[in-house]
Amino acid sequence: MxxxxxxxxxxxxxxxxxxxxxxxxxxxxxxxxxxxxxxxxxxxxxxxxxxxxxxxxxxxEIQNIKNLDRITCRFCQGTGYEINKFFGEILEKYKEITKKRPEAIEKYDQGFISLDGVIRRVEFIYERGDLYGKIFVVGDDDLFSIAAGLTFLPQRILAVDIDERLVNFINKVASEYSLNVESSVYDVQKVLPDEYRGKFDVFVTDPVETIPGIKLFLSRGVSALKGI
Missing domain, CATH: 1.10.10.10 (Winged helix-like DNA-binding domain superfamily/Winged helix DNA-binding domain)
Structure with missing residues (x-):
């Protein structure tokens, strides 16, 4: 082993x-x-x-391997990222917006990660220098597109999702806050439309929790990247 x-x-x-x-x-x-x-x-x-x-x-029955409980930092959720003043202000705006988002429904296997977790994800992408280009979001239950858009750093963010309620909500918020964010209805089980292929610098996804689902979501995201 x-x-x-x-x-x-x-x-x-x-x-x-x-x-x-x-x-x-x-x-x-x-x-x-x-x-x-x-x-x-x-x-x-x-x-x-x-x-x-x-x-x-x-x-x-394996005896020589132990689980000794959590050893990562509880303050940053083990991510190594602190939410600084700039991203803290983004978090407060994002919190207010998420209060009005559509409820998660079982039909689409939806679920939200923590609000802090979404902001730390934005910070990670920022730190890597990837927050400035064109970002493709495959499934956006967490409203990552809105959180990232509130920084006003990305050139363009397109979030695709099967849930029309979520798509309409993202487009409404983007219009209200003048964000470089747009959203379209898309089912990952279908081939990625040509209009999305090879157009983006980065993709973000939080796929369903099955191995086939993970592979499918990742394949759609990769298809949207430039040079692929």
């Missing part, structure tokens, strides 16, 4: 986790993680169902 596989087992010793949560608990690329999960499943150490991963009896 290699280091990445030990990280996976170590995290699961604390209980069942989603594939998303496992991404945060190991150091490999997504491709390598999925390969490791497949191998651990085939060898009988883990079970994967509906985007959730848990140890089998065989996995639980």
């Amino acid at each position: 290699d280091r990445i596989e030990r990280q996976i087992i170590q995290a699961l010793k604390g209980g069942e986790l989603s594939v998303y949560e496992l991404i945060d608990n190991q150091d490999s690329s997504l491709k390598e993680l999925l390969s490791k999960l497949k191998r651990l499943s085939e060898e009988g150490y883990i079970e994967i169902a509906k985007g959730k991963v848990k140890l089998t009896k065989k996995g639980e």
